[in-house]
Amino acid sequence: MEGRSSNEISSAEAVLVGALSSGVNAPTWFVLQITFLLLAFCFTAMLSLAFFSSDFMIIAHVLLLVTIGTVLFVLLNRFLAETGLVPVEQQMKEMGIHKIEATEKDKGN
CATH class of the missing domain: 1.20.58 (Methane Monooxygenase Hydroxylase; Chain G, domain 1)
Structure with a gap:
């Protein structure tokens, strides 16, 4: 789940993140x-x-x-x-499982 954009997050993952973090996301x-x-x-x-x-x-x-x-x-x-x-991306950042996409681009180069 690390470093994914919102389009790549499945509904099941969004519900799991919503259950484990603060706030409620749409899924x-x-x-x-x-x-x-x-x-x-x-x-x-x-x-x-x-x-x-x-x-x-x-x-x-x-x-x-x-x-x-x-x-x-x-x-x-x-x-x-x-x-x-609460957006799913914000919840993932609070939990520390969402990395900034710029660091992934640096790793790829």
């Missing part, structure tokens, strides 16, 4: 949104099964899970709206 945020979408599908299935069972305690627990997931997603959206996304 990491996209993966988090997909995760929350899949979580919403699971909660929808759980809620429909809870309504079919007609047990109030199960319905209340699933509604609590839905509320917790929704609040977490809304708070993450608001936090990122205030702080903004």
Whole structure:
């Protein structure tokens, strides 16, 4: 991953860098949104099964899970709206795995 430009960084590498460094980059945020979408599908299935069972305690627990997931997603959206996304290149520089391209050109000569 050393010395690559932003075009050469794969999405998986960008997500890994985003998970290990400070800030959130765009690929990491996209993966988090997909995760929350899949979580919403699971909660929808759980809620429909809870309504079919007609047990109030199960319905209340699933509604609590839905509320917790929704609040977490809304708070993450608001936090990122205030702080903004961090470029992958900046995260790589902070971690020390991104070298300046000029030093690579000097090595090649």
